[in-house]
Amino acid sequence: MTRSFSQEVMMRKLFWLVLAAVLIYTGYWMIGAKGTESAIAAWVNAREAEGWQAEVSSIKTRGFPTRFDTEIRDPHLADPRSGVALSTPKIEILSQSHRPTRFTLRMAPEVTLASPYQRLDITQELAETQLFVDAGPNLTLDHAALTLKDLRMVSTATWGLSLDTGDITTQRQDDDPLTHDIKMHVAGFAPTGGLIEDIDPKGLLSDDFETLDLDMSATFDGPWNIHALEGPRPQPTKIELTALSAHWGELDLKLAGSFAIDARGYPAGKLAVKAENWREMIELAISMGAIPENMSKLSLRAGEMLAGLSGRKDTIDAELTLKDGMISLGFIPLGPAPRVVIR
Numbered sequence: 001m002t003r004s005f006s007q008e009v010m011m012r013k014l015f016w017l018v019l020a021a022v023l024i025y026t027g028y029w030m031i032g033a034k035g036t037e038s039a040i041a042a043w044v045n046a047r048e049a050e051g052w053q054a055e056v057s058s059i060k061t062r063g064f065p066t067r068f069d070t071e072i073r074d075p076h077l078a079d080p081r082s083g084v085a086l087s088t089p090k091i092e093i094l095s096q097s098h099r100p101t102r103f104t105l106r107m108a109p110e111v112t113l114a115s116p117y118q119r120l121d122i123t124q125e126l127a128e129t130q131l132f133v134d135a136g137p138n139l140t141l142d143h144a145a146l147t148l149k150d151l152r153m154v155s156t157a158t159w160g161l162s163l164d165t166g167d168i169t170t171q172r173q174d175d176d177p178l179t180h181d182i183k184m185h186v187a188g189f190a191p192t193g194g195l196i197e198d199i200d201p202k203g204l205l206s207d208d209f210e211t212l213d214l215d216m217s218a219t220f221d222g223p224w225n226i227h228a229l230e231g232p233r234p235q236p237t238k239i240e241l242t243a244l245s246a247h248w249g250e251l252d253l254k255l256a257g258s259f260a261i262d263a264r265g266y267p268a269g270k271l272a273v274k275a276e277n278w279r280e281m282i283e284l285a286i287s288m289g290a291i292p293e294n295m296s297k298l299s300l301r302a303g304e305m306l307a308g309l310s311g312r313k314d315t316i317d318a319e320l321t322l323k324d325g326m327i328s329l330g331f332i333p334l335g336p337a338p339r340v341v342i343r
Helices: 002-049 194-199 278-288 293-310
Strands: 054-057 058-063 067-073 076-078 085-087 090-096 102-105 111-114 117-122 125-132 142-157 160-174 177-192 209-220 235-250 251-261 267-276 315-323 326-329 333-337
Touching: 002 058, 067 251, 142 177, 160 333, 235 267, 251 315, 278 293
Parallel strands: none
Antiparallel strands: 054 076, 058 067, 067 090, 076 085, 085 111, 090 102, 102 125, 111 117, 117 142, 125 142, 142 160, 160 177, 177 209, 209 235, 235 251, 251 267, 267 315, 315 326, 326 333
């Protein structure tokens, strides 16, 4: 009788303990869900107060009890300072309830990006980013992984591109929090429309890149965190290029080296370049207008001299020099260097 009564008391205590734990966890989940929705709504309202176009039709969080899966419907965001605007049917922010600093950002299959110069209409089977951030209100990025599948991009400036698969990862360095190690692998990248006509007007190359691989570290002038979406984006100040490898038709190109980037976005430094079937590369530069027609014969003769130094007539081992806003291959001028600016 006593044992039975004691067992009954223990069961009651266990029941109330479990019930209390369930109620506490339910409260935690509800507070977390509402907190997430309120934080997103507050961010949108703050941007609107700053003069942005910032609109969403709804913000809902689901996934009880183990997840916080937030769906933002019909976001329309436009930054008046940069002129960049984004709109899409929905954005999903997905996370496990016990790991709030690790979440997944998933875009809808249709996205529109606009700038003062053009509008980009983007479709994809998958555009998903795994984000790992520091705890705290700034959500400073530690590392991330972006996956793209069957992406298609069409510009109102009459160019486009397609991509079969793309994987990009970035990892913040422990000893230098403004430097990120970045790796990229792309397969089936193909410029389309006016872009392929600008790059390859004479049809010297195949329709798409077989592969494009990148391994580099980039140092920025500020941290990548939630504030980078609100104001001026962090700009790169230095690039350490471990390897860039591109195989496109008959052209096989490899680059490595480093360069600094000034306040205007112009690079200065040197890159080692190895180009197989270099004649196609120079023909491509001539057809694009990067090398003037009146310098074409001189450029080809110079290429033969550079190739002779490497010991193989079809291969150039030389240096790309970036200086004073210009770029040259060995002693061959290639024209203005591209600006490296994140809008």
